[in-house]
Amino acid sequence: MTAxxxxxxxxxxxxxxxxxxxxxxxxxxFDRFLTRQERHEQRGDLLEMGAYMGKSAIFxxxxxxxxxRFTVCDLFDADAPDEQNAAEAxxxxxxxxRTAFEQNYLxxxxxxxxxxxxxxxxxxxxxxxxxxxxxxxxxxxxxEHVAGDIDTAHTALxxxxxxxxxxxxxxxxxxxxxxxxxxxFTRGLRPVCLSTQKLYGTWGDPGPLQDxxxxxxxxxxxxxxxxxxxxxxxxxxFSGKPPNPAAxxxxxxxxxxxxxxxxxxxxxxxxxxxxxxxxxxxxxxxxPPVVARAIRSxxxxxx
Numbered sequence: 181m182t183a184x185x186x187x188x189x190x191x192x193x194x195x196x197x198x199x200x201x202x203x204x205x206x207x208x209x210f211d212r213f214l215t216r217q218e219r220h221e222q223r224g225d226l227l228e229m230g231a232y233m234g235k236s237a238i239f240x241x242x243x244x245x246x247x248x249r250f251t252v253c254d255l256f257d258a259d260a261p262d263e264q265n266a267a268e269a270x271x272x273x274x275x276x277x278r279t280a281f282e283q284n285y286l287x288x289x290x291x292x293x294x295x296x297x298x299x300x301x302x303x304x305x306x307x308x309x310x311x312x313x314x315x316x317x318x319x320x321x322x323x324e325h326v327a328g329d330i331d332t333a334h335t336a337l338x339x340x341x342x343x344x345x346x347x348x349x350x351x352x353x354x355x356x357x358x359x360x361x362x363x364x365f366t367r368g369l370r371p372v373c374l375s376t377q378k379l380y381g382t383w384g385d386p387g388p389l390q391d392x393x394x395x396x397x398x399x400x401x402x403x404x405x406x407x408x409x410x411x412x413x414x415x416x417x418f419s420g421k422p423p424n425p426a427a428x429x430x431x432x433x434x435x436x437x438x439x440x441x442x443x444x445x446x447x448x449x450x451x452x453x454x455x456x457x458x459x460x461x462x463x464x465x466x467x468p469p470v471v472a473r474a475i476r477s478x479x480x481x482x483x
Contacts, residue, residue, distance in 0.1 A: 190280075191287055191432040195424075198284050200235030201346075204424045205375050205403065207239060211425040212399070213342050213380065214243035216392070217313055224313030224338045226250040229300045229329050230346070234284040236316060241289050242428045243314075250293040251307055253300050254319070256281060288428040300325065303332050312336045318346035323355035330363045340384045342372070348379040365411065373416035390416055 192198045217224075226244060231237050231254040244250050256278035278297055285292060296302055300319045315333040320326060326345075333343045347353040348360040360379055363369040371379055372386040373393065382389070393400070393416060394407070402422035408415050 190283060191430070191435065192284055193430050193432050193435060195235060195238060195288075195427040195430075197430075198235040198238060199233045201232075201377070202235045202239065203376065204421055205418060206236075206378055207424055207427070208403070208422050209373070209375055209378075209380060209418065210236070210239060210344075212393070213389075214240070214314060216389075217342075218243065218245065222313050222340065224248065224341060225307070225311050226314050227303070227307055227312045227333070227336055228252045228316040228318070229303060229332070230254055230317065230319030231281055232318075234281045236318065237281075237293065238285055238288045238428055240314070240316065241285075241293060251296060251303070252293045253296040253298070253303050254278075254281070255299060256297050287430045287432055300329050300332065304335065307332075307336045309335050310338045313338055313341045314344075315341065316344045316346070318344075321347060321353040321356050323358050326356050326359035327362065330359055330367070330369070334363075334367070334369075334383060337383065341382065343369070343381050343383075345379045345381070347377055349374075350377060370413065371410070371415045373418055375418050386414075390414060 223245075225248050226240055228237050228240060228251070231252045237250075237252050241250050278295070282292055282295075294306070296306055312333075315337055317326070317329045317333055319329055330343070330345070337343060345356065345360050347356045349357055360369075364371060364381070368383050369381045370383065370386045371381045372389050373380050394405070400418075403418050403420040406417045408417055
């Protein structure tokens with residue numbers, strides 16, 4: 181499959197054209213941690229569980245280095261493993277298809293990642309222990325599934341690797357919150373920092389990462405930073421809407437967008453007759469008759 185299979189009307193011309201939830205704050209944090217891994221020559225594969233239309237996967241793939249593999253797992257349009265998961269998919273992801281993901285991804289990259297279409301429970305059969313340096317968990321919001329995904333991430337991560345847990349504090353995803361904080365308090369996960377919707381953590385020592393983030397005042401200048409303590413451990417919290425970092429460039433970036441049909445000008449009505457003001461159009465087409473008559477009467481007495 182090649183990028184040319186995407187119909188022109190569906191071709192994303194920038195990352196912002198790809199549907200999904202990946203705000204600038206998290207793009208900045210992804211960039212910071214993935215760039216740091218490259219700077220420190222930390223090797224390992226990348227893994228994303230839950231991809232939706234590919235927005236965060238497209239961004240993450242830009243940091244893939246030669247000899248590394250990027251694995252993406254999602255149900256897409258496959259059957260869910262249980263009815264509760266199926267109900268979640270029908271409610272939130274009814275329009276998601278693997279074809280849509282692949283078309284979006286290939287608009288920015290020459291080759292697809294290693295795609296696993298199915299529940300995230302299949303990931304351990306394809307991703308070896310201690311093989312990953314960065315794992316993004318953004319799949320099911322059900323407690324049992326998220327707890328399993330966190331265990332999968334723990335096994336897959338190499339020493340010093342980073343896990344990112346999405347929707348850990350959204351009001352509609354209490355199962356994610358329960359699984360996340362259970363991992364923190366009983367399974368050794370150490371938070372590095374929190375954004376508006378994601379927790380960044382490690383099963384290693386978060387101290388050096390936190391020290392670097394706090395020391396770089398220029399990098400933090402477009403965000404609000406607070407230092408908090410949870411059960412005796414330091415946790416950084418970032419908020420705000422910093423400028424987006426450089427994102428992968430779409431091969432369709434220069435294609436003209438389809439223009440909408442010309443709308444009637446303010447000085448012409450729907451039949452092309454000149455001289456009909458916006459107020460008169462509103463009076464004739466939108467307002468109740470009694471209000472419209474009052475407006476017309478006022479125009480005759482004041483005009």
